[in-house]
Amino acid sequence: MRRTAKCDGRKHKLRRQHKRCGPQGRLQVVYSTRFPDGSYLKEKPLEVRLVTREATSNKVAQQIGMTVAMLALGAVAFQGFSKDNLKGRQLEGLTDRGHLKIPVETTFVTRLQTRVDTAVQASEALRARTFGRPVTVAGGSTQLVYESLLGAEEETFRLKTDLVVYKVREGSLLNRLIAPRVVECASESPEAWPQARWAEDNYRSVMTQLDAMLQACEDKVMASLETTLLAD
Numbered sequence: 001m002r003r004t005a006k007c008d009g010r011k012h013k014l015r016r017q018h019k020r021c022g023p024q025g026r027l028q029v030v031y032s033t034r035f036p037d038g039s040y041l042k043e044k045p046l047e048v049r050l051v052t053r054e055a056t057s058n059k060v061a062q063q064i065g066m067t068v069a070m071l072a073l074g075a076v077a078f079q080g081f082s083k084d085n086l087k088g089r090q091l092e093g094l095t096d097r098g099h100l101k102i103p104v105e106t107t108f109v110t111r112l113q114t115r116v117d118t119a120v121q122a123s124e125a126l127r128a129r130t131f132g133r134p135v136t137v138a139g140g141s142t143q144l145v146y147e148s149l150l151g152a153e154e155e156t157f158r159l160k161t162d163l164v165v166y167k168v169r170e171g172s173l174l175n176r177l178i179a180p181r182v183v184e185c186a187s188e189s190p191e192a193w194p195q196a197r198w199a200e201d202n203y204r205s206v207m208t209q210l211d212a213m214l215q216a217c218e219d220k221v222m223a224s225l226e227t228t229l230l231a232d
Helices: 014-020 053-072 104-122 173-177 200-231
Strands: 004-007 010-013 029-032 049-051 135-146 156-167 181-184
Touching: 029 104, 104 135, 104 200, 135 200, 156 200, 181 200
Parallel strands: 029 135, 049 135
Antiparallel strands: 004 010, 135 156, 156 181
């Protein structure tokens, strides 16, 4: 008979316990390309990119052509999308690309981990708990996206980021089959600007506004953290 151990009221095979049960009062924050709905990014987003209406129009035209061709052959055409199918092109003409870096997997996760550690240690109820499931930061794709697909006016862009923070529920297998607790952090810049304005000082405004979005996400996660953890 195999020995078992308990982690937050759950039984696990002892040989796997170290993978599932962290130290008491320790809740890990991790990064993932997989979203809680099962969709995923094909690659980690490392740098802000540009999505133009011209590129999107070309892609739509290609798909319409493919659909028409398939229908002519008597087939039903359907093409699925992952979240980065509309990934834009790399921004060019910079002397320094530092302002385009997406710090979600690095700085954001580290900063959120520090705040989670502080919050857990400040709560007697949370200090006594052992967490088997981490807080997961998912996505982080950030792009300058055209404001309008149609129109002859100067093309303008909003900075948009697709970010979710979630936690799989603790407890039994049945609990883990329930939808995880999710904090939606998708955000966009309040104003749409021409690319030339975004490009000033090597896209410094991109970095400034993305930092503000990530700070707002961090604050949103922390505002409900204790309530969320104690509800499991």
